[in-house]
Amino acid sequence: MRFSPAPTGYLHVGGARSALFNWMYARHTGGVFVLRVEDTDTDRSSPELTEAILDSLRWLGIDWDEEYRQSDRFDRYRRFADDLLAAGQAYRCDCTRPAIEARAAARGDAPGVGYDRFCRDRDVRPGDGVVVRFRVPDHGVTGWDDVIRGRVEFDNAVLEDFIIVRSNGVPMFHLANAYDDVDMGITHVIRGEDLVNTTPRVLLLRSALGHPDPPVYAHLPLIVNEKRQKLSKRRDDVAVGDYRSRGFLPEAMRNYLLTLGWGPPDGEEIGPIEHFIELFELENINNSPAFFDVKKLEHFNREHLRFLGPEEFIERSAHAVPSDIPEDLYGRMAAYVQERLVRIDRDEIDSLLGWIVRAAPEPDPNDWKKVMRRPEVPEVLELVAERLAGVPWTPAALEEAVLGAGADLGAKSQLPVRMAVTGARTGIPLFEPMAELDRAEVLARLSAAQHRLAGEA
């Protein structure tokens, strides 16, 4: 199996899913997984982009057994093209795009109908603006049995004589792709459905190489946006690296991606990758496009976040902890954070813990009103402050003082105190972190809230 990205952009979720399925199937079958960088588009490919793609794959935990760059192998492809030329299976062509379109227009064909085989027998000599085209058979069909789609066939008559070597001498992707799949002994080709239309070209080239038997093809359903269109790097938010920086766990990303187009037969969709590798079969991949749903990804992320052991969670989230939160404090609060986090995100962590080391944030006006503008609140705050002044400064004693005061007054006391001390109506359990603050600080915050209430009355 192989994953063969073109380094003309960052790795996006569609590519990642293709890589993942190839990798899973290789590991499932005990096969070899090849990473082949298809950098034949010399204008748009770059080593930086290649490195970024490899980096994203490594992050996802996808490893490979062999690695190639097609740019290192141009001479092989050219030799192949020369053989084709010598055998009359390919020919040179000096038609420009405008010339091709002008002839189409003259015939009354719609634009985009393709090349009309004009140069097939013109015996064009090598030179500027000359490409090499493959001579597609006039008759017959080219097809294969797709594991996912069943039999797919194209009439050779509708296939155009496609270019295999550009005018600058650089081979086109079909040529390199067909050559390498044979050369590297690729037996299974698992890739996006957007590539089905190029498959007959590759098949024709393989035959020319003396390998008429197709590999096993599995064309995956596309991953689409909310408008059910193929994801585009330009308009959709799809770079794997972005999800990484937004605080998604690689194992969650990987786990979610594998549910797009495939359902684990045992119905357990969240779990360790080894389990899915064991169950993974090409035959079970479905054939309709899947929408990439960030909401569900977030759910997977929450779950995987909770699978982490306490130590591991601290280690893996440390980089996103605001710098003014001391390590030991974070260690004590981490379990509370772990249970509430959606992503490993600095803002999320800060909103949970920031109030312990800094002044509480300005409360949301609606929340403030809802919690504090109840008639009993001033009285509750008063009594809580009074009891807190003399109590031992431990979580248990704080809890007893706050809840006890409420009980004695027949009122809810936890929420107003939380609001006064943390600046929010929701958050981690109150008394443990509250005990981390100085008594004076807590009393000051209570007093500030009391004054504010008095001012509003």
Add this chain to the structure above:
RNA sequence: GCCCCGUUCGUCUAGCGGCCUAGGACGCUGGCUUCUCAUGCCAGUAGCACGGGUUCAAAUCCCGUACGGGGUGCCA
């Protein structure tokens, strides 16, 4: 235009002729647990695109229609 492909709850999926008055998951709604939130547990919500066949029996097989998508580059 031409070629190729697809269509099960809002979303991801199970289903590969009878176990389906269509199962699970996310989301959403309600309830219980709880110092708030979150978790956990329980319940609810909502779907086989349409029309013809084949068959004793069709979400499952065949044909057509509609809708959607992909390709149609000296990109991959």
